[in-house]
Amino acid sequence: MAELLSIGQVAERAGLAPSALRHYEAVGLVTATRTAGGARRYPRSVLRRLAFVRAAQNVGLTLPEIRAALDTLPEGRTPSARDWARLSEGWRARLDEQIAALQQLRDGLTSCIGCGCLSLTRCALSNPEDAAAAQGPGARWLSPALRRVPPTSNAG
Numbered sequence: 176m177a178e179l180l181s182i183g184q185v186a187e188r189a190g191l192a193p194s195a196l197r198h199y200e201a202v203g204l205v206t207a208t209r210t211a212g213g214a215r216r217y218p219r220s221v222l223r224r225l226a227f228v229r230a231a232q233n234v235g236l237t238l239p240e241i242r243a244a245l246d247t248l249p250e251g252r253t254p255s256a257r258d259w260a261r262l263s264e265g266w267r268a269r270l271d272e273q274i275a276a277l278q279q280l281r282d283g284l285t286s287c288i289g290c291g292c293l294s295l296t297r298c299a300l301s302n303p304e305d306a307a308a309a310q311g312p313g314a315r316w317l318s319p320a321l322r323r324v325p326p327t328s329n330a331g
């Protein structure tokens with residue numbers, strides 16, 4: 176029988192609090208079996224799922240979005256490299272958008288971003304009297320990907 180890990184072992188290896196593991200189980204991101212005494216036991220493959228959850232959160236996905244993706248993985252067997260590839264392919268467009276947005280942020284912070292501050296000498300030319308405000312709230316000339324409200328780690 177394959178080695179099973181306790182919640183403490185998984186928490187230590189994954190760098191997560193046990194409470195986070197219990198929350199992830201409650202929202203369906205991971206599952207655990209129980210010993211006769213009720214203690215959680217996890218297959219080693221849960222570590223890859225948890226790494227995937229952490230990475231996905233870091234690129235802005237909500238827990239429900241991550242769960243929907245994980246729900247497409249096969250039941251009853253450890254996901255293969257092909258399974259993971261299919262899953263990440265579904266996020267390619269979103270990741271491409273974020274990469275482009277971050278490049279814009281890296282290269283464009285010296286320019287006026289249409290935020291309404293009017294604090295750079297260029298703002299008087301680029302955004303006279305905060306004309307950008309007519310387009311809506313936020314820094315109007317930053318990519319929409321950078322103006323989204325970030326999900327919280329407990330979203331869902």
Ligand code: FES
Binds near residue numbers: 287294295298302
């Ligand atoms: S940088 Fe804020 S309005 Fe120009």
